[in-house]
Amino acid sequence: MTCWRLRPGVRLIHDSVRDAGVLLHPDGVLILNETGARVLALCDGNTDLVTIADALSRAYDAVPLHDLRDFLDALARRRLIERAHP
Amino acid sequence: MLAELTHRCPLRCGYCSNPIGRHSRSSELTTQQWCQVFEEARELGVLQVYFSGGEPLLRRDLAGLVAHARRLGLYTSLITGGQGMSADRLADLVASGLDHVQISLQDADAAVADAIAGRAAVHRRKLTAARLVKEVGLPLTLNVVLHRANIGHTRDLIDLALRLRADRLELANAQYYGSALLNLPALLPNRAQLDAAETLVQEARNTLAHRLEIVYVRSDLHDGVPKPCMHGWGSRQLTVTPSGDVLPCPAAARIPGLDVPNVRQAALADIWFHSAAFNRFRGTAWMPEPCRSCPLKEDDHGGCRCQAFQLAGDPAATDPACRLSPHHALVRTLLQDAESAPDTLPYRA
Ligand code: SF4
Ligand code: SF4
Numbered sequence: 039m040t041c042w043r044l045r046p047g048v049r050l051i052h053d054s055v056r057d058a059g060v061l062l063h064p065d066g067v068l069i070l071n072e073t074g075a076r077v078l079a080l081c082d083g084n085t086d087l088v089t090i091a092d093a094l095s096r097a098y099d100a101v102p103l104h105d106l107r108d109f110l111d112a113l114a115r116r117r118l119i120e121r122a123h124p
Numbered sequence: 125m126l127a128e129l130t131h132r133c134p135l136r137c138g139y140c141s142n143p144i145g146r147h148s149r150s151s152e153l154t155t156q157q158w159c160q161v162f163e164e165a166r167e168l169g170v171l172q173v174y175f176s177g178g179e180p181l182l183r184r185d186l187a188g189l190v191a192h193a194r195r196l197g198l199y200t201s202l203i204t205g206g207q208g209m210s211a212d213r214l215a216d217l218v219a220s221g222l223d224h225v226q227i228s229l230q231d232a233d234a235a236v237a238d239a240i241a242g243r244a245a246v247h248r249r250k251l252t253a254a255r256l257v258k259e260v261g262l263p264l265t266l267n268v269v270l271h272r273a274n275i276g277h278t279r280d281l282i283d284l285a286l287r288l289r290a291d292r293l294e295l296a297n298a299q300y301y302g303s304a305l306l307n308l309p310a311l312l313p314n315r316a317q318l319d320a321a322e323t324l325v326q327e328a329r330n331t332l333a334h335r336l337e338i339v340y341v342r343s344d345l346h347d348g349v350p351k352p353c354m355h356g357w358g359s360r361q362l363t364v365t366p367s368g369d370v371l372p373c374p375a376a377a378r379i380p381g382l383d384v385p386n387v388r389q390a391a392l393a394d395i396w397f398h399s400a401a402f403n404r405f406r407g408t409a410w411m412p413e414p415c416r417s418c419p420l421k422e423d424d425h426g427g428c429r430c431q432a433f434q435l436a437g438d439p440a441a442t443d444p445a446c447r448l449s450p451h452h453a454l455v456r457t458l459l460q461d462a463e464s465a466p467d468t469l470p471y472r473a
Contacts, residue, residue, distance in 0.1 A: 047224050047263030047291070051197055055169040062199035064224040064263050064292065065339075067171045117291075117337055 042110055043083035043122040050078050063118055073098065077109065083122035125170050126363040126374055127158065129186070131178040134207050135241045152366045155185040157387065159192045161364055164392035166196040170362075174226075176203040178366070187216040194221030201226060203267075206253030207246065214256050225257045226265040226294075231273070232280035240273060254288045265292040270321065271311040272462075278321040282328050285336055295325065296341035299375075300434070312462035318346055345455050348447030350427025357405035357425065362396065370395045372402050375430045379439045405429055410440060414448045 044050060048063045052075075059075025061068040070078065073094065080090045087106060094101040113119045130152055153161070162173065173193045180186055181204055190200050201224040202217065227250055231237035237247035257264045266285050268274065274281075278295065285293040297318075300308050313321075325340045332338070344351040354361050354373065363371040368387040371377060377384065385399040396402055404410065408421050415426040426432075427443020435444040436451040444451040 045263075046261060049199065049223065053169075053171065053197070055167065060171060062171060062223070064201065064226075064265055067199070 039086045041083055041086050041122045042081040042114075042119045044078070044081060045117060045120050048118050050075070061118060068118070073101070074109070077106065078113075078119075081110075081119055125165050125172070125361065126174045126176055127161070127189075128176050128178065128363060128365050128374070129158070129180045129183045129189070130366050132182045133178040133205065134182075135179075135205050135243060135246060152183075153364075153368045153387070155188060157368065158185075158189050161368075161387050161392065162189075162193045162196055162198065164387075165362075166198060168393050168396060170198065172199045172201065174201045174203055179205055179207065181208045181213065187213075187220040190217055190222050191220035194223075199223050203228070204253070205241075205246075206250035209249075209253035209256060211256055214260055218260050218262065222262065224263045224265065226267055227254050227257070228267045228269070229281070229284070230268070232277045232284045236273065236277075251288065254290070258289045263291045264288070265294060266290045267294040267296065269298050270295055270313070271298045272313045272317065273311075275313045275317045275321050278324045282324070282332075282336070282338070286332070290336060292337045292339060294339045294341070295321070296339075297343035299428075300345075300431075308458060308462075312345070312458065313343070314463050315346065315459075318343060344428070344431075344443075344445040345459060348445070348452070350424050350431075350443040350446040352424040353405075353426065353428055356407070357429065358396070358402035359406070362392075362402075370399075370401075372405070373430065376401070379429060379433055405440070412440060412442060414446075414450075415442050418448065 048061060051060055051062060052058070053060045053069075056069065059070040059072075059078065061070060061078060076094060076097065077090060080093060087103065087110075091101055091103050091106055094106070110119065114121075130149070132149065165173070175186065175190065180202060183189070190202075193200050200222050202222055203226045206227045229237065229250055230240040230247065234247040237250075238244055241247070254264060254266065266288065268281055270278075281295065282293065297313075298311055300311070322340070322342070325338055328336075329338050342351070358372045361372070363374045363376075364387060365371065365377070369377065369384045370387060370392065371384060376382060382401050382404065383399075384401055385395040387395070390399070405426075408416070411421060411426050415421050427446055429439045431445060432441040432443050433439035435454050436449075441451065442449040444455050446452065
């Protein structure tokens with residue numbers, strides 16, 4: 039079971055000026071779309087990939103697991119999130 | 125945004141690009157004025173504040189300013205030389221919500237580092253500050269300005285960053301403005317030194333990717349390719365100086381005729397959208413040839429305005445670092461001088 043969490047020093051906020059989720063980190067900002075913001079809100083260290091995909095599928099059309107995995111891997115490579123072992 | 129809280133600084137680095145002795149404590153913005161600036165910045169869409177200087181720790185109200193910025197939702201980074209950082213001071217900052225600390229190092233070797241900083245025991249205090257930051261669990265960036273006297277120690281700097289458990293290491297080739305320009309022949313590395321450093325960085329990046337992020341800022345003088353001016357002038361960044369001047373670029377104060385706006389006279393949004401300073405080099409319409417018809421103009425924005433002014437005498441000229449610039453011969457001459465210059469330590473003029 040893979041769970042993800044934000045790395046230390048990374049924060050997720052809702053920016054009221056842009057009306058968008060934003061990931062803030064030591065080197066800059068990442069402005070998120072609605073799906074991205076929802077996924078990252080679930081990167082709490084306790085929610086596994088399948089549960090995140092289920093939650094998304096309830097809100098939107100079905101989200102393929104591999105798309106989700108690619109998105110999270112890309113964020114991990116940018117050192118914004120890390121694997122957690124609950 | 126970059127919030128330069130004070131230009132007071134206990135160090136005297138030869139490559140420092142801050143104006144020397146331009147601001148005294150009495151001309152600095154008050155706590156309340158800074159809080160107002162942060163509020164206006166957040167309304168404008170600013171998401172990050174870098175508390176910088178000079179040495180921001182010299183402001184006794186630093187923790188209060190961090191807390192205010194944090195309450196507004198801003199990401200708060202402290203850019204410090206590490207002098208005057210104590211466990212108590214750091215605990216206050218953490219309680220205020222500080223997100224990230226960047227400490228500048230002069231070198232990996234204490235004796236060389238102290239000689240560059242112009243004061244004894246500076247390096248030891250920086251290491252202590254770095255350890256304190258990791259002890260409280262904040263992300264730590266180490267920043268080193270590279271020049272002739274320390275670029276040969278790139279391997280040692282990477283090792284030091286690992287020992288200090290830093291999260292990021294920024295190795296940035298010096299930019300030559302202000303007093304750094306006066307010291308240029310003593311500061312500029314030669315081609316062989318640069319190549320060796322770049323090879324080391326590339327190797328370290330491959331082997332250390334999971335432990336340490338290494339950011340390398342290349343020298344724009346050596347390869348005929350100008351460095352991009354931010355994301356464009358007046359596009360994403362702004363700097364507020366200790367006295368409240370608002371600049372599109374931290375080094376822009378020396379550009380002649382800029383007509384610098386100030387937060388005491390105008391609202392930040394007004395300055396951002398309407399001031400002459402922020403519009404002067406915005407977009408591409410101001411560009412002369414060869415930039416005007418160059419396919420790269422949206423990528424590098426014509427290079428550095430400060431460098432164009434300092435080297436070519438015209439802030440609107442194509443950056444002389446660009447091999448297409450009619451002034452590029454100036455840069456070639458500087459490089460030739462650097463190849464034959466003796467290895468001396470840079471002290472502040
Ligand atoms: S000519 Fe101007 S736009 Fe083109 S590469 Fe040189 S500096 Fe950049
Ligand atoms: S003008 Fe030069 S120093 Fe200023 S932001 Fe642009 S590139 Fe940097």
